[in-house]
Amino acid sequence: MIEEPFAAGNSIIHRIDPRFRVAAATFYSFTVALCYEFQPLIAALAVSMVSVLLSGVGLKKVFKRLALVNVFILLFWIVLPLTYAGNTVYSLGPVHVYPAGIVFAAKITIKSNAILMVLISFIATMTFATLGHSLSRLRIPEKLVFLLMITYRYIFVIQQEYQKIIRSIKIRGFKPKTTLHSYKTFAYVIGMLLIRASERADRVYNAMRCRGFKGKYYSLTDFQADTKSWVFVTIVSGVTLGILLMEVLFNE
Amino acid sequence: MHISEGILSGPVLLSGAALAAAGTAVGLKQLDYDRIARTGILSAAFFVASLIHVPLGPTSVHLILNGIVGLLLGWCAFPAILVALLLQALFFQFGGLTTLGINTVVMALPAVVCYYLFSPFIKNNNRVTIIAAYACGFFCVFFSAVIMGGALIFTEENFMEISLLVIISNLPVMIIEGFITTFCILFLKKVQPALINR
Structure with a gap:
């Protein structure tokens, strides 16, 4: 159910210092999010595609992920052409179609996919543990990083607890339906999950205290900023500034 | 409840990020190191629970x-x-880096508001608890949908219909969340009251 399918690999991107990847992805994503013209957006889409190819992740899985996200975007393709007030109107009986809406929906689609592809190729290519370590090196508050790591650590444990509870209700003949009884059962499953999580939390905390927990989280990972990481971050920054320049030039 | 990447405008994304940072700062300040393990494990439980698909008619x-x-x-x-x-x-790549702030606000701000509005009534007798818990579950999702709709409208006036659609389509979720919250809170009150009466 929960997995990190892109984290394993040995491509060029996998070998770049994670801190640089996080910083580059953040800068690039926010820049693309601010673009509104077709030319920079299409350039960004091309750059993102290249980065996915460079990261050597399974393209089939990438398409699957993107398809799921595009289902939400589909809503804009249906609603915007019918409601987006613009100049030209094609009327098909009582239904008015606004070309401006279609243009806007297309821009949203390109932008969304470009941003997500960079998320997949730069950040989903590291394990969550690595992400946590690099965030703590990037001066994200320690408490937040600690919370992140604990949550990640226990998601899989809690998921097993959840499957245990689900098995037991299935053995007792539970079939999910749209009834109050079903909702009550799900509520009790969630309640039980929370109680088990809370009891586990007490045990974990006691164990931490026994081992001398002093209220500080230490990250021992050592990151090496080598030449290729600097080259990578320079190229990404250059490309990002290029996209920004295109947006400014074509924005009339 | 998510807003996808690439839809919202720069000002909306940035104000979302600023609000989320402020809320997170308050939360982290209240969260001392003794409670981080507990919060993290509960957060993991909520993460797993939010993956549960509850039947609603044919979907x-x-x-x-x-x-x-x-x-x-x-x-x-x-x-x-x-x-x-x-x-x-x-x-899962649901939402990415630029929408992290606004999506946090969409879900966490209603949680804090509902905490102040309804938690005083949860400790009372059962009938009051039932009403308060239902309202808490219902309005939390309602406020989330309203913030999400607001973010869309602030991005582009032409998103009016989409925003209304978001709020209306979440109506069944609000009703179900109300029931789930009620039953869950009653269950916790009976089985482990210490979890609620902090």
């Missing part, structure tokens, strides 16, 4: 549960939800 909906998050965690809902969204971005 199914997944739960948001920010009402219960608010009642159990208070201001710590901000860091907990931020962490959960980051995990979702990495595991």
